Amino acid sequence: MDFELSEDQRLLVDSVQSFVKKDSPIERMRRLRDHEVGWEKSTWKQMAELGWLGVLFPESVGGSQLSFVEVGLIIEQLGTTLVPEPITALVTAGVPLWKLGNAEQHERYLSPALGGDTSLALAYLERDGRFDARQIATRAEKTASGYRLSGSKRWVQNGHAADHLVVSARTSGGPGDSDGVSLFLLDAGQPGLRRTTVKQMDGKKSAMLELEGVEVGAERLLGEPGAALPALELALDYGAAATCTEGAGVMQTVLMMTRNYLTERRQFGVPIGSFQALQHRAVDMFVETELAKSTAILAMLDVEAEDAAVRQRSISIAKAQLAESGGFVVRQGTQLHGGIGVTDEHDVGLYFKRMHVLSTLFGDAHFHTRRFASLPSFTRNVA
């Protein structure tokens, strides 16, 4: 058991910290809220050059294949100023592309993204699926030269800007079935693919997709037909782990912001942080932040566990805790700021909004609590 960062990891954290301070303070995110894409290609390229986009992936595709811990450490620091570049979308689309893709697919779709020349998105959610990756009504019918995809996808993170999309569709079975799930690689400009950009509360954009008989060649299928669910679920757990680490960065920032406000703001002739009622609230925020940081570590480490049940259990613990702790911290952070915290000009509201998005992405507390309770480990020594 060891929770210390290695020397290299510490250096990595330092470099991301100095990046967010110099190149992407919170004002940058505030400015990009009104931008039609919401993030910048030049910064994306800069992040690639810093080596941050490839840390999870093998050298053969242009990565450095360290571990998810490095990814998590980067995303946690980026969370402190809500850096908007689509690194979590890269991870979630990149993981199945890496795990199921062949060398040609890696070269064509993954390597350019790791180099910062393109961006990716994973399209898996549908109207009646809520958070369940198996609830897929989108169909991929076999054609003479490949497949024809029809259906719709919702809330595709970075789907509005991605150059390539990894899209789930059924090659067999019906909604809810584990078998028959396939993943396809689509270009943004693919004929028959209609993308509608939608705005999110946190200032980011995402996309709703309509697939109106999109024709693709067989070379766009990832792996064997109908067998993509395990890789898709793995990708979503990577996404959940990423939100947990980003959330840890958000919570730490709101905690310190609130602590500073309590120290500076004076009423009744004293700093309001001298009032016990407010001190205890701040301590509760601190406790929740420490708990969520602890489970974010659990998520970072166990997302790479070989046993899927171990991975799912740990991710669900961390994601449910993020929703509970993160929700508490941003709500109380806003409360302790008083009226100014409810104005758009104060930063605490930006973190409040992002935390809601993070709590919801890749399964909310209800989804993960239920998944946790359905694993065999829940009834060990009982049933």
Added chain:
Amino acid sequence: MDISFSAEHEAFRQEVRDYITGALPPELARKAEADAEFEHAEVMSWHRILAQKGWAAPHWPKQHGGPGWDAARRFIFSEEIELSGAPRLSPFGLAMVGPLIIQFGSDYQKQRFLPKILAGEEVWCQGYSEPNAGSDLASLQLRAEDRGDHFLLNGQKTWTTYAQYADFIFVLARTNGEAKKKQEGISFILCDMSSEGLTVKPFLTTGGTHAFCETWFENVKVPKEHLVGELNQGWTMAKALLGHERTLVAGIGISSRALLRAKRIARDTMSDGRRLLDDPVIRQEIAALELRLESLKMANFRAIAGAQLGHAPGPESSILKLRGTEIQQACFDLCMKLMGMNSLTWFNEPGTVPDREHWVPSAFNYMRAATIYAGSNEIQKNIIAKLILGLPSA
């Protein structure tokens, strides 16, 4: 980073588990299985069994009879003991005054007291709080007057848990009423419970058992060699005492055991033609509590890993008592809820309710003490606000 215990540590866990299974006497094992409460004599008999094995004082240095375990082994041992439902040993000698004597005691004190604490031959209790000195502990008024070769103690202590069974009490006493700061006039003194002028009266707790007591001192003589550390350095001693084994205060094993009990109650209780455990609303509620416990466990692991490296306790360790006791209470709240009408039971004949449920209402009541004792959770929050968040004083 690595979150798992090493193979040696996992092997150690198995060794502890096997040992408990083999060593716990049948009558105690039966009570453990039913999650029953143990009598004082049963606790002490288990203490002596563990002492024979050399495992009664996991955190004592080897030279004083400890097993020489690292922080991870101590955590594992504590967790396994708690999980097994075996009696929990009285902490006042083993976990509190023992380590303090090892750290600050005289050679005489080490020889006189440590072996008997270790062997379970002498039982200790704690004399800190007074009727007018609870959270404001430094206001304590029990006087210890210097009478040449001895101190003369006069005053009252309260919440002296299990004083009715104790052979010795360690007290914080005022030895200088003139000190500039009230913390500076306090000394740490060891007192024989059979001394003339000392009387004990147990409270009946809301749990229906006698746990904490009131203890009165009327001209009680204590030899000078029972002063631990320097005169008027008692506050420093008290703080040092609290610093021991900070990584075990979350009671992870206690909550894990209580949660297992909740699941077993839910398994054995029928509702709407199915097991309560299979009711989705109930299952979600149990799972939500277990998730909170697992999160705290991770925070605890961080604290242990830090202790393994010899680091001072970090911010994560200060939350352990706070959240740990809240979760312990929540586990018993949940058991009560699952029991439905059976939760109304109060010390009835065996068989009135299932054995596993018999003690739950008592524990549910007594558990309220967890967020009060060892520095109430409100005091813990004051400390975190000041020392960790750096918020201004009132």
